[in-house]
Amino acid sequence: MSSTHDNLHGGRSSPACLAVNGKTDTVYRTLNTSKPNCVHTAVGDTNASWEVDLGRNYTVTNITIYRRERFQRRMSGIHVEVDSQTCYTFPLVNVDYRTLNSLPEKIDVTCTPPLTGRVVRLQKRGQPLNFDYGAELINICEVQVWGCRDGLYGADCGEQCGQCAGSDTCSAVSGHCPNRCQPGWKGDNCKQGKT
Template sequence: MAGVRILVVLVCVGRIQLASGFCASGKFGDSCSYSCHCPIPCNETTGACSGDCDTGWRKAGGLCQKQNIALNKGASTTSGVYLDWYAAKAVDGNSDMNGGSSTCFHAAGSPSDWTVDLGQDLQLYDIRIYSRNGYYWRNANSNIYLNNDTSSICSTLPSPPCTPNPTDVTCICTGRYVTIRNSGTGGRDGYASALNICEVEIYACSPGIYGLKCNTFCHCLNSTCDRLTGLCPGDCRPGFAGRTM
């Protein structure tokens, strides 16, 4: 029919064919195409890690397939910094919430902002923010938005008193630049609030992995699948079949 476009997406399913003992150390799964991301070799078939994950990876569902894509990326602020509490200290991998200026970012003024450049557009879902102990109120009610578009808020940090630290927020969107911005209102004891962040972790699944916990496998040809649904933008890999949605 003229003027009508049909979108075809695939969920690729099939049987993993694996000869036990043939994967190199640190590899697993279909055609040994997945990496374990844990110091101790993972299960060759399932990818399950028995110990901790490598630096920059978080375990979920027994797998170390959630990567902190903000780690050691470029960070900046337009608010200036208080003394030597630089923006880069919020992505240095040190989440010590008692670390002060040795590991935390502290904006010099209010309103305040902090931005990390992920290097490319990526599909996001979960963000973990570590506030300085005793100073969460400086970050409360801050908005999170992408690609410098302040009109489109992706998530908002919760208000006290129910504020676990670190704080996990959901941000379902795609972007390269992630910004946290505090308007400066709602401070304590008459002081305007300026961002005081010890670490920001932004998680994405490994290529070929999807789901909220990054523990389900997709089998797309020359592409990765949707982080949440597992849908492939094109064809399946050889040996796997798909269904039209």
């Protein structure tokens, strides 16, 4: 996370990891409370960002973001990226105020096409402080990253991989095996067997 919010009353935002702890409650509670929740970048951070490293490359089909209750305008202009590839960009508050105001607390974003990468990042780019009160902030409570399980591929993860050589699994986007097919199997996706 690019910065951490501190308020005048001793409340400090929780660390970035609190946005991937499995809790989908959308009430912001500071680190000095008994049940801290949500993350909040600092006022004045006009290039605010938050990211999670998935540990290895995955093909990401969907990302679910739980925003802070009542503060939907803070989603203004957030770029949702997978290894610097844009999955979705939220509208700017001064361009599409109605869309932002109608955002639910649970927002489902679909990456079309699915994107392969290791780091999922929420990034704001240069929103000035006087743009709209709090519009430069990132204030989220939970991020869930969804992708195809090994052995499945396609836009909805509904296709089963063919017979890839060794312990390889196919591309979750195209279904192609990374090296070759198991003996006796052929075709683009190693689904054609000997008859």
